[in-house]
Amino acid sequence: MDTKYIRNSFRLLYGMLLLTVIYSCANIGSPNGGPYDETPPKFVSSTPVPNQINYTGKKIEILFDELIQIEKPSENVIITPPQMELPVIRSAGKKAVIELKDTLKPNTTYTIDFTNSISDNNEKNVFENFSFAFSTGDIIDTLEVSGVLLNAENLEPMPGITIGLHNNLEDSAFVKLPFVRTSRTNDKGQFTIRNITPGTYHIFALNDVNRDYKFDQPGEDIAFLDSVIVPSFELTTRQDTTWKDSLTIDTIRTVGYTRFFPDNIELRLFKEKFERQYMVKPERPDEKYFTLRFNTKLDTVPVPVPINFTPEDSTWYFVQQTEGGAAVNYWLADSTVWKQDTLQVQVSYPKSDSLNILRPQTDTVQLVLRRRPAEKQKKKKKDEPDPIVFLGMQVDAPGSMDLF
Incomplete structure (x- = not known):
């Protein structure tokens, strides 16, 4: 009886051990993959x-x-x-x-x-x-220039803005020609333009909306340096530190390197205030003056050239700018001029074309005096009869009545 009990116990123990081994083999673990790359x-x-x-x-x-x-x-x-x-x-x-x-x-x-x-x-x-x-x-150009781009309003760094060079030093190159060398600012507003040919350049920053590498959209932010830059370099040295760990210095040695100039360019990005410029309307509200009204302030006042009249004096008008410079009043000093009901003059002024570029525009303007009729006074006609006046009637009705 005891031998049978012992034999069954060994069988049970053996079975449990076998099940444990089988489960361990079937449970596949994930490898740790080694150290992080x-x-x-x-x-x-x-x-x-x-x-x-x-x-x-x-x-x-x-x-x-x-x-x-x-x-x-x-x-x-x-x-x-x-x-x-x-x-x-x-x-x-x-x-x-x-x-x-x-x-x-x-x-x-x-x-x-x-x-x-x-x-x-x-x-x-x-x-x-x-x-x-x-x-x-036959050669590789190796010169570099570098600097930082800041927002002109708050001096914050401006990331992701195109920086470009022009070797054409005319002012119109920025709006007519693409850059010859470009780079882009990083998240700290820093930039480096590499592989530049020796020469003299203008440097610009441009938020290039349509990616044509030139300033041809009024809404594009820009920055520029007033002076030209001449890339150059010098051979110099600097200290290079080797560390044993994050806290312990191993060696400090002096190494040579090429330093490129200028390396401290500072540009400030801004958006140019822009409005299309055109004449709204000419008018002559009074016989003594006429007005040319524009949608925005003019830098120069248009000079009217007479067409249908000949003034007796060259100073036949005086100028007065109003509405912040957007309207120009021409006060007429010559009586032979202001007594005319209709004046025709030729005026030249800058006007924005389809590309938003100011071009000289010449128009012939007709100024007609609109006389307001005098208010008619109502006059009583002599033969008009007096209005009929009916006889007055008095009523005496008390609030209470005597029935008898």
Whole structure:
């Protein structure tokens, strides 16, 4: 009896152990995957090679050491000189692929500035400030300028604004020609324009709404520097610190580097106050003066040229600006002029065209005096009979009546 009990107990214990082993084998755990990846992608190779000269191809492939992605390439990747036809920018596994659509300019250094758009595919570690350059000519231009863009109203940094250079120093270049070199401000308002040819430039900031790299929309915010800039450089040194850990310094050594100038440009962004300018209406409310009324203040007062009359004196009128400069009263000092009911004059003034650009406009204006008729007085006619007056009637009706 005891032997049988012991044998059954061993069988029960063996069965429970077997069930435990089977359950352990069936319960699959998730691997921990090792330490967290904090390293951004690294450049491996490219076609063409970095800073290659005499390259005329339109396709650029850049290989990294891991899978990558490009965040909003149409906004964050800056190609200079500016491309009028948008290029194709995409990630393909470990590669960044750029296909240019514009015709390449001869003897020009092209820069592809990825800013902070490249990151690895999983942990999103960003490869910061990565740029790539090649040249269609025999040399690579290497000069740089840098600075910061601030809001003119509150001096806050302005991110995501296009910064551009013009080697054409005429004032009209900003509204007629696209930039020759461009960059874009980061989240701190800082910018760097790379691979610049030696020369003299004007620098601008532009909130480029229609992406044509020139100021042709009145609503676009702008900034500019009054003086020209001349990019240059010098070889200098700086201190480089190697750390054992986050608290302990290992070594401090002096290293040489190239410092580019100017590196402290400050631009202040503002929006130009703009109104379309045109003449509202001419009028002559009184015989002694006439008025030319415009929708906004004029910088210069139009000079009227007589057409249907000849004044006796050159000073046949005096000018008075009213309504904040938007209306001009011309007071007539010559009696031979103001006695005329209709005056015809020719006036020239600046008027906004279809592109919102002020152009000289010449109009012939007819000024007619609208005389108000005198108020007619009602006069009694002599032969008109007096109105009929009916006899008056008096009624004496007391409040109470005597019945008898």
